[in-house]
Amino acid sequence: MKLNRDVIFRFSLNLDKYEERVSVSVRVADTLTRSLYVTLIKDGIVYDLNDVEMAIIKCLKPEGNLVYNDCVISGNEIKYSVTTQTVNIKGDVRAEFVITGKDGSVITSPQFVIHVYEQIYDDAAV
Secondary structure: OOOOOOEEEEEEEEOOOOOOOOEEEEEOOOOOOEEEEEEEEEOOEEOOOOOEEEEEEEEEOOOOOEEEEEOEEEOOEEEEEOOOOOOOOOEEEEEEEEEEEOOOOEEEOOOEEEEEEOOOOOHHHO
């Protein structure tokens, strides 16, 4: 059963300021109910994604494992539904989007953090 209560995190990543850090928080195992809707900014305006062929998210998890997932482009937003693999371990997940244009050009977004936190107690303890 898919819950129809998607929690959406909307934020922008500035292609001119790679040192800025955005973070969002997700509880361990909260999957397919959290979505990231991201707009890229360049020179103070929304970056045009009309000629984008593909977008992926690359994540480096706290234990060192890598996760790659496809994203959806809708207008000038990149949409990513957080997967189980992304948030199955507590800690900070470093992430970035890689966008490939129809002409073969590639641009990588600034990194951001998905902070994965534990539940208050284990359900088996109840």
